[in-house]
Amino acid sequence: MQPRNMSMSGVVDLAAVKAAGEAKQKAEEARAQATAEGGAAPSGPLVIDVDEAGFEAEVLQRSAQVPVVIDFWAEWCEPCKQLSPVLERLTREYAGRILLAKIDVDKNQMLMQQFGVQGIPAVFAVVAGQALPLFQGAAPEQQIRATLDQLVQVSEERFGITGLQGAAPEDDEEEAAPEPQAPEDPVLAAAQQALDSGDLSGAVQAYKNKLADEPGNVEAKVGLAMAELLGRVQGLDARQVRKDAADRPGDVQAQLKAADLDMAGGHVEDAFGRLVDTVGRTAGEERDAARLRLLELFEVIGGEDPRVVSARAALTRALF
Incomplete structure (x- = not known):
């Protein structure tokens, strides 16, 4: 399952930083030399603080050896205080397969x-000097772990990057005595397994079962919204859908399909903007259909996401 705003297919070059081709070549030479000498590639700390001055050396160059996960945070950000410790702990668990900056x-x-x-x-x-978005907001740990698993897989298959060989979890008191974790919820685990295997109807039903027992369960709400989204875009001809939406701006169903494709492809703002515009120029049942689809897509991202907050305000203006 791809967490919020996850889009492994949309790898793009960083826009204002040096390309990492030379860095990758140097890193590969360093790995080869270390292997020839019977040692492992250098590891170092798995969690590092990075600033603009050290970005090229600590992120771009190292991304030729190991996928570098970047956590943008601030002291005043409460969701950051929830997410950062999870990312740090998982980074140590991955033992050199990822680096956290x-x-x-x-x-x-x-x-x-x-x-x-x-x-x-x-x-x-950042992988081999190229950046890709993973997610925004304090996502559930299960989804974060799934994202990191996919990142490791893509890094190896697409770029041949396998991480810092021989790295071990950092020796600190927190790791020596990890806090006990709550047991995995069997219903959510079954839903995730169904989603990962492509059984979208099974995943939808499992998430609905969870919500029937716990209507406020955030992970189940996000999972259900994602499963339903994937079900709607499955089998769609993307080129035809986008042509229909462009040719028939007043066709609500065409706009709904295009918005779903936008969201599934990680183009969150485009999906929200399309539906807000549709709400603004329709009425009655058609307006309700566009509004309800927009609310469903909000669940995929999460209500705390700034893009959702902005889109909610735009929706209110369109309605009133």
Whole structure:
């Protein structure tokens, strides 16, 4: 399952930083030399604080050896205080397969702008000098873990990057005595398994079962919204859907399908904007259909996401 705003297919070059081709070549040479000498590639700390001055060396160059996860945060950000410890703990669990770079946005505005960060917490990855968005907001741990698993897989398959060989969890008191975790919810686990296997109807039913028992369960709400979204876009001809939406701006069903494709492809603002515009130029049942679909897509991202907050305000203006 892809967590919020996860889009592994949309790998793009960083817009205002040096390309990492030379860095990748040097890193590969360093790995080869270390292997020839019977040692492992250098590891170092798995969780680092990064600023603009050290970004190239600590993120771009190291991304040729290991996927670098970037956590954009700030001291005043309460969701950041929930997310950062989870990312740090999972990074140590992955034992060198990923590196976590923490960037304080208040002190590094240029990096925030280069990545196009609209709100925090925001999590990106850099692999072989290329950046991709992972998710925004304090996502559930299960989804974060699934995202990191996919990142590791894509890094190896697409770029041949396998991480810092031989790295071990950092030796600190927190890791020596980890806090006990709550047992995994069997219903949510079954829903996740169904989703991962492509059984979308099974996932939808499992999440509905969970919500029947716990109507306020956030993970089940997000999972259900994602499963239903994937079900709606399954089998769609993307080119035809976008042509229909462009040719028939007044066709609500065409706009709903295009918005679903936008969301599934990680184009969150485009999906929200399309539906808000549709609400603004329709009435009656058609307006209700566009409004309800927009609310469903809000669930995919999460109500705390700044893009959802902005879109809710735009929806209110369109309605009243």
